[in-house]
Amino acid sequence: KNQVEQSPQSLIILEGKNCTLQCNYTVSPFSNLRWYKQDTGRGPVSLTIMTFSENTKSNGRYTATLDADTKQSSLHITASQLSDSASYICVVSLNDMRFGAGTRLTVKP
Amino acid sequence: EAGVAQSPRYKIIEKRQSVAFWCNPISGHATLYWYQQILGQGPKLLIQFQNNGVVDDSQLPKDRFSAERLKGVDSTLKIQPAKLEDSAVYLCASSYQRLETQYFGPGTRLLVL
Numbered sequence: 001k002n003q004v005e006q007s008p009q010s011l012i013i014l015e016g017k018n019c020t021l022q023c024n025y026t027v028s029p030f031s032n033l034r035w036y037k038q039d040t041g042r043g044p045v046s047l048t049i050m051t052f053s054e055n056t057k058s059n060g061r062y063t064a065t066l067d068a069d070t071k072q073s074s075l076h077i078t079a080s081q082l083s084d085s086a087s088y089i090c091v092v093s094l095n096d097m098r099f100g101a102g103t104r105l106t107v108k109p
Numbered sequence: 110e111a112g113v114a115q116s117p118r119y120k121i122i123e124k125r126q127s128v129a130f131w132c133n134p135i136s137g138h139a140t141l142y143w144y145q146q147i148l149g150q151g152p153k154l155l156i157q158f159q160n161n162g163v164v165d166d167s168q169l170p171k172d173r174f175s176a177e178r179l180k181g182v183d184s185t186l187k188i189q190p191a192k193l194e195d196s197a198v199y200l201c202a203s204s205y206q207r208l209e210t211q212y213f214g215p216g217t218r219l220l221v222l
Contacts (some may be wrong), residue, residue, distance in 0.1 A: 004151075031208055043113070043200050043213025044152070089151050093208050096165065099151035 003027050004092050006100035014108055017080055021103045023073040023090030033073045035064050036089040039103065044089055047075070080107045111135065113214035115201050121220045127189035130217045134182070134203030140164075142211060143176055144200040144207050151199055158184065159207060191221045 003026045013019050025033070029052045036044035048057045048064040050073070057064050059080045077084055087102040114133040122128050135143050136200055139160050151179050155174065155217035157165040161181035169176070173192070178184040202211040 034210070041215070041218075043202070044211075045213070046210045049210060063145055097154065097208070097211075099153070101149070101151045104149075 003098045004090055004100040006090055006103050007086075009101070010104040010106070012106045013080055014038060015080060015082055019077050019080060019105065021075045021077075021088050023075070023100055025071050025073070025090070025098070026070070026094045027092045027094050027098055028071055029045070029094070031093045032049050033063070033064075033066060034091045034093070035058060035073075036091060038087045038089060040086070047088075077105075082107050082109060113201055113203055113212055115199075115217055116213035117217055118215060119218050119220075121222065123222050124193055125190040127187065128191055128194070128219065129133075129188075130154055130186045130201075130219075132184045132186070132201030132214060134184075135212055138203035138205055138212075139181075140204045140207050140209075141178055141184050142198075142204075143184070144202065146198045146200055146216070148197070153185070159175060164207065172180050188219075191219075193221050194204040196221045 005024045009024045019036040020107045032051050035047045038044040047062050048059050050057045050066050055066050063076045065074045085107045087104050089102040092098045116131050141158045143155045146152045155169045156176045158178040161178050176186045197215040200216045202213045204211045
């Protein structure tokens with residue numbers, strides 16, 4: 001069983017709308033939790049990084065939250081743009097890095 | 110600052126052939142990673158180098174995959190012989206030190222026919 005589970009598997013939203021992606025993990029405690037954005041045909045790019053003691057981190061229109069009690073992290077995207085269409089991958093690190101399978105987001109005009 | 114470079118970007122081979130991928134990490138990054146990413150899945154770590162030493166190769170299919178980073182800078186990943194299930198994107202990443210933010214290259218898309 002993967003130690004990092006992401007949901008939904010895919011999501012379609014209209015441009016300008018907000019959305020929230022979920023990451024459930026079993027690795028606890030951990031060193032840090034990262035969210036990556038992966039555009040089609042490109043390598044992942046780091047969006048946010050949170051340590052175990054942090055509960056929120058923002059990067060522009062992207063806000064990641066962490067609930068250590070429920071072992072959940074969320075990535076909230078505000079006022080979505082067409083360029084937000086990508087896969088979003090949650091990665092939890094302790095002694096190694098555990099990757100989620102990602103959520104495929106499509107933003108339509 | 111130049112990013113992680115990979116070549117080739119695309120490769121099509123027949124099963125049982127061999128193939129090699131090359132990666133040049135960001136200058137000064139001690140840690141280099143090779144990942145396999147099958148369509149619709151997250152990256153799976155194949156091997157991790159710290160300078161020119163292997164830190165983790167537990168998920169590398171050693172009967173057919175090999176990797177080296179002889180001078181602690183660039184690296185090659187080889188598959189010999191290739192199987193149909195090796196069709197995937199092979200991503201190289203580097204970080205300043207272990208468990209720090211990784212910077213990924215564009216990947217090599219491999220298709221095995």
